[in-house]
Amino acid sequence: MPGPTEDMVRRALSSVRDPTRGDIVAAGMVSGLVIKEGNVLVTIEVARERGPQMEPLRKAAEAAVAAVPGVLSSTVVLTAQKDAPKPPGETPRAAAGGGKLLLPGVGAVVAVASGKGGVGKSTTAANLALALAAGGKRVGMLDADIFGPSLPTMLGIKGRPSSPDGKRILPMENYGLKTMSIGFMVPEDSPMIWRGPMVMGALEQMLKDVEWGTLDVLIVDMPPGTGDAQLTMAQRVPLAGAVIVSTPQDLALIDARRGLNMFKRVDVPVLGIVENMSYFLCPHCGGRSDIFTHGGARREAEKLGVDFLGEIPLDMRIRETSDSGRPIVVADPDSAHAKAYRAIADKVWAKIGGQGAGRAAPKIVIQ
Secondary structure, rough: OOOOOOHHHHHHHOEEEEEEHHHOOOOEEEEEEEEOOOOEEEEEEEEEEHHHHHHHHHHHHHHHHOOOOOOEEEEEEEEEEOOOOOOOOOOOOOOOOOOOOOOOOOEEEEEEEEEOOOHHHHHHHHHHHHHHHHHOOOOOEEEEOOOOHHHHHHHOOOOOOOOOOOOOOOOOEEOOEEEEHHOOOOOOOOOOOOOHHHHHHHHHHHHHHHHOEEEEEEEOOOOOOOOOOOOOHHHHHEEEEEEEEEEOHHHHHHHHHHHHHHHHHHHOEEEEEEEEOOEEEOOOOOOOOOOOOHHOOOHHHHHHOOEEEOOHHHHHHHHHHHHHOHHHHHHHHOHHHHHHHHHHHHHHHHHHHHOOOOOOOOOOOOO
């Protein structure tokens, strides 16, 4: 059977009517639509104050899309219109709905973040998650980078998540990690041209509608930077703490400082700083080069009063194993690099291991 087209989905959605605005397609409420191999993700934008009352409309839209021939799964996300700009120095409000998301059965949630891109944050997050799993922890990993998802490639996972009931999503798994990424749901070369509310709606769906099961820790690979999406994520997700990744040079450390201050601003503990690309050892002669200088992150951690978690070198093996879908912690677990990641994981676990890891929680049933 041919897959559903965008026109077919929009026609189905036009039968869904908002009590005040009528046909949601004609009213311009459908702000995002992604179709991948029969799996449909729809974003409906609503006024912030109406958010809590719009669940029946969301369910009606989901049912309408599910009835389209060829649709294998239907996911509809509500997003709130952005607030007006806040005065300088004022912390933005949390996303529509208020409060922290409930993640039943999930223990500590740890964000791995950086003030800028290109510092190896995702590589660090993946190896940290795998190191925790190698230590016997039940670990999940969320790729929160909507615009540049790298988790499917880094963990060698192909295919798409399944949904037994069209509501709950089963995470993808490899190397003992339960994982979720927007990269599983959209083509690899498809540009994500989404506004902030759409991004947050997708992230919230990947958190609360995924069957994570019982986890000791959920690692969240945060988007790079310190914008609205990062702030809202820090406010809405019950984070036990954040790990900041930086390279040693001054420019990267300035951005790392911004990221650290962002978490402090929203009362999220900073667990420490990792210095990535700390130095380079020539594989031929063994000579060491401090390409980005060395020790800057350790000095910054001391200056800011946070822990220095460890340093990881700039090494071709780390890059090659990540690109091949077998990060160094699983590809070469006895290597010095894998041991360095496990040492960082041990320090992180020592800080968050007692914060409700593996706690039992009531099952939330969506009807």
